[in-house]
Amino acid sequence: MPLKKNNGGPPRQDLENENPDPLTKENVIITSVDKALNWTRQASVWPLTFGLACCAIEMMATLAAKYDFDRFGSGVPRATPRQADLMIVAGTVSHKMAPRVKRLFDQMADPKYVIAMGGCVIKGGPYAKYGYHVLQGVDRVIPVDVYVPGCPPRPEALLEGLFKVKELCYNEKLSDRDRSKARPKVFGGFEWPTKTKKEGQSA
Amino acid sequence: MESSAIFAALKTKFGEAAIDLNEDGPEAFAMVPSELIPDVCQHLRDAPEFDCDLFSCLTGVDLKGLKGETDDGFEVIYNIESTGKAHCVSLRTRVAREKPEIPSVSSIWETADWHERESFDLLGIVFTGHPNLVRILCADDWIGYPLRKDYEFPTEYHGIVCEFEGNEDGTWGGHPG
Amino acid sequence: MSPSRDVKGSKTKMADTANMNTNVHEPPDVRTEELLLNMGPQHPSTHGVLKVVAKTDGELVLECEPVVGYLHRCFEKCAESGSYVQAVPYTDRLDYLMAMGNNLGYCLAVEALMKVEIPEYADYIRVLVTELNRIGSHLIAVGTFGLDTGAITPFFYAFRDREMVLDILEEICGQRLNYNYIRPGGVAYDLPEGILDKISTFIDHMEKSLEEINNLLTYNGIFIHRTANVGVMTPEVAIKYGVTGPNLRSTGVKRDLRKLRPYSIYDRFEFNICTGTGEYGTIGDCWNRHIVRTQEIIESIKILRQVLNAMPTEGEHLAKATARKFRPPKGAAYTAVENSKGELGFYIASDGTDEPWRVKCRAPSFHNVSVLPALANGTMLADLVIILGSLDIVLGEIDR
Numbered sequence: 001m002p003l004k005k006n007n008g009g010p011p012r013q014d015l016e017n018e019n020p021d022p023l024t025k026e027n028v029i030i031t032s033v034d035k036a037l038n039w040t041r042q043a044s045v046w047p048l049t050f051g052l053a054c055c056a057i058e059m060m061a062t063l064a065a066k067y068d069f070d071r072f073g074s075g076v077p078r079a080t081p082r083q084a085d086l087m088i089v090a091g092t093v094s095h096k097m098a099p100r101v102k103r104l105f106d107q108m109a110d111p112k113y114v115i116a117m118g119g120c121v122i123k124g125g126p127y128a129k130y131g132y133h134v135l136q137g138v139d140r141v142i143p144v145d146v147y148v149p150g151c152p153p154r155p156e157a158l159l160e161g162l163f164k165v166k167e168l169c170y171n172e173k174l175s176d177r178d179r180s181k182a183r184p185k186v187f188g189g190f191e192w193p194t195k196t197k198k199e200g201q202s203a
Numbered sequence: 204m205e206s207s208a209i210f211a212a213l214k215t216k217f218g219e220a221a222i223d224l225n226e227d228g229p230e231a232f233a234m235v236p237s238e239l240i241p242d243v244c245q246h247l248r249d250a251p252e253f254d255c256d257l258f259s260c261l262t263g264v265d266l267k268g269l270k271g272e273t274d275d276g277f278e279v280i281y282n283i284e285s286t287g288k289a290h291c292v293s294l295r296t297r298v299a300r301e302k303p304e305i306p307s308v309s310s311i312w313e314t315a316d317w318h319e320r321e322s323f324d325l326l327g328i329v330f331t332g333h334p335n336l337v338r339i340l341c342a343d344d345w346i347g348y349p350l351r352k353d354y355e356f357p358t359e360y361h362g363i364v365c366e367f368e369g370n371e372d373g374t375w376g377g378h379p380g
Numbered sequence: 381m382s383p384s385r386d387v388k389g390s391k392t393k394m395a396d397t398a399n400m401n402t403n404v405h406e407p408p409d410v411r412t413e414e415l416l417l418n419m420g421p422q423h424p425s426t427h428g429v430l431k432v433v434a435k436t437d438g439e440l441v442l443e444c445e446p447v448v449g450y451l452h453r454c455f456e457k458c459a460e461s462g463s464y465v466q467a468v469p470y471t472d473r474l475d476y477l478m479a480m481g482n483n484l485g486y487c488l489a490v491e492a493l494m495k496v497e498i499p500e501y502a503d504y505i506r507v508l509v510t511e512l513n514r515i516g517s518h519l520i521a522v523g524t525f526g527l528d529t530g531a532i533t534p535f536f537y538a539f540r541d542r543e544m545v546l547d548i549l550e551e552i553c554g555q556r557l558n559y560n561y562i563r564p565g566g567v568a569y570d571l572p573e574g575i576l577d578k579i580s581t582f583i584d585h586m587e588k589s590l591e592e593i594n595n596l597l598t599y600n601g602i603f604i605h606r607t608a609n610v611g612v613m614t615p616e617v618a619i620k621y622g623v624t625g626p627n628l629r630s631t632g633v634k635r636d637l638r639k640l641r642p643y644s645i646y647d648r649f650e651f652n653i654c655t656g657t658g659e660y661g662t663i664g665d666c667w668n669r670h671i672v673r674t675q676e677i678i679e680s681i682k683i684l685r686q687v688l689n690a691m692p693t694e695g696e697h698l699a700k701a702t703a704r705k706f707r708p709p710k711g712a713a714y715t716a717v718e719n720s721k722g723e724l725g726f727y728i729a730s731d732g733t734d735e736p737w738r739v740k741c742r743a744p745s746f747h748n749v750s751v752l753p754a755l756a757n758g759t760m761l762a763d764l765v766i767i768l769g770s771l772d773i774v775l776g777e778i779d780r
């Protein structure tokens with residue numbers, strides 16, 4: 001496809017009119033490295049296999065036959081955070097679980113994304129009022145990119161959340177690969193729990 | 204066996220005064236003093252006419268503030284069933300708030316082990332003789348016993364701020380609107 | 381070391397190999413030690429956020445202990461902080477695969493305190509939705525058990541059929557997972573028009589589809605090798621640990637609360653209690669636990685057929701006494717129903733106001749997971765995953 005514009009510069013009429021080689025004229029695409037990389041990256045956002053509660057069942061349903069996450073390149077849930085790009089926090093995060101969620105997030109390689117799926121992960125959901133043991137929003141522990149509300153959100157809503165993540169992928173710069181600028185802020189100061197008494201049962 | 208027959212048999216075994224029957228409410232139960240609980244339970248499990256092998260449920264109830272109740276301690280309810288004879292028994296006992304101690308029945312039914320840990324975790328009832336009485340549901344370093352009626356909701360846990368309406372001073376942030 | 385790569389003469393080679401073999405069996409100076417292995421709380425085969433601490437010796441599990449509580453959502457506190465009806469949505473989230481069954485169990489417990497007459501039409505609807513939900517729940521159990529053994533395809537088959545159940549339930553009550561449909565005194569809404577035809581189409585389809593799943597998974601030679609004679613549970617062990625439901629029935633004990641103490645209108649329907657027979661291994665092994673669930677799907681279909689035939693075409697769906705605020709008299713009772721995982725009991729204490737004083741849930745999975753050490757100690761590490769999968773636990777009701 002011949003390019004008409006030089007990325008913000010004056011139109012390159014010369015290229016289109018004067019390139020005599022039909023092969024390169026038809027098949028060469030000129031783009032920026034950022035765009036090419038982002039395009040490939042957004043096509044294979046691999047989620048972490050990470051279910052917590054009821055929302056995880058809807059996440060499984062989204063992965064399974066009818067809704068088929070795989071259509072959008074995300075049908076390969078990884079069992080280890082080291083290989084995953086996307087963490088879908090699906091379900092209620094309790095105070096006992098919060099340090100583990102944080103650790104899993106830390107173990108993922110940059111660039112990484114987080115979808116908060118369901119009311120519980122956004123602000124405590126149905127347990128916000130009397131759930132003494134429920135974390136009131138996972139964004140008190142890890143930064144969240146996309147919030148998908150619902151209790152549980154429908155699979156279509158989760159798919160929409162995935163598209164939002166793809167948008168984020170598109171708009172990224174190679175120079176900010178660890179996403180330090182793009183990443184939302186975490187509020188609330190988190191401390192690791194002190195070591196528990198029992199051997200082998202700590203985080 | 205009918206529950207009335209079971210209770211009658213228990214009365215003859217453990218004495219008229221020890222066991223207090225109540226058959227008016229939706230569920231008939233026998234009120235047993237807490238120190239007698241292991242003996243009664245052992246008898247219910249081992250005596251061939253009872254054969255109560257399935258421990259269904261153990262519930263702790265905080266009585267503080269309950270209307271028409273002078274006691275402010277805890278009530279513990281044991282629901283026991285026999286799979287062979289298909290009858291159910293319900294026992295209750297009470298302990299004082301200052302010293303909530305009951306002998307454990309975890310050596311009689313394995314199931315009671317986790318149930319007693321749960322009651323300890325949520326209500327702070329101590330089951331003496333339990334092999335491993337530690338918290339089971341809440342985090343190990345959780346403070347307080349959440350199901351007590353005078354429980355104060357946490358305001359912070361490991362640096363994470365918690366905002367609850369349940370607190371007296373109404374510090375719950377919650378959802379806007 | 382393979383002989384072809386050895387550069388020395390063939391005689392020494394033979395001697396070396398012989399030496400090596402004896403070394404493998406009795407290592408003279410290899411130090412071995414037990415390893416403490418943490419499985420979970422994030423692990424693909426723990427079905428949620430369960431942690432299993434296993435002490436291993438090589439591939440052998442010497443001891444293991446489930447650690448629960450990572451999903452403790454304070455159900456009991458939430459339930460006693462609102463009115464009786466407000467607690468119904470929280471029961472959905474106990475065993476979120478069988479929300480209708482939880483609703484039913486809780487509502488029956490409230491009704492036991494109240495002595496309220498349920499309209500017959502509502503009773504039929506209750507059985508209808510509960511049995512549909514039971515099929516959905518068992519389908520997930522079957523599909524994910526397949527996943528645990530390494531068979532991915534049955535998972536997609538099971539979820540495809542479960543989607544049909546969800547479509548029907550969604551049309552009835554507007555939610556896919558947490559229905560909040562059965563209320564004290566009846567059900568929340570009347571059935572939508574034409575739903576009964578859809579249900580009868582679905583159960584016809586489900587019968588054929590189950591055969592497909594059975595051929596694919598249940599009678600698959602590899603699957604049988606992987607699950608038969610693994611994790612054998614005796615009736616004594618099961619009862620000692622309070623195991624109920626399909627797990628108990630797989631050991632040969634005929635205990636189904638729908639027959640034992642018929643609640644709602646279950647005494648009007650004909651169905652069998654499926655028990656394990658040990659066709660391919662021993663009674664009470666993982667394969668038996670699996671086959672009992674597939675058979676129970678068929679029994680549920682049987683019940684559904686009878687409901688569809690006998691159901692009145694219209695009627696009251698909610699009793700007048702509980703349509704508004706209600707106050708059960710002071711008292712307390714324990715009521716249990718047969719959920720897809722086992723005996724689901726609620727102990728509710730009323731203080732005479734419109735809010736329950738205490739709600740305690742006896743969750744079947746809480747007991748089913750506590751039996752894990754008794755089954756898994758002494759087995760291989762890979763079998764631990766299979767045993768856990770065959771118990772079909774749901775963390776929502778273990779941790780509550």
Ligand code: SF4
Nearest residue numbers: 054091118119120151
């Ligand atoms: S948001 Fe609702 S469906 Fe999701 S985990 Fe929380 S309670 Fe369950």
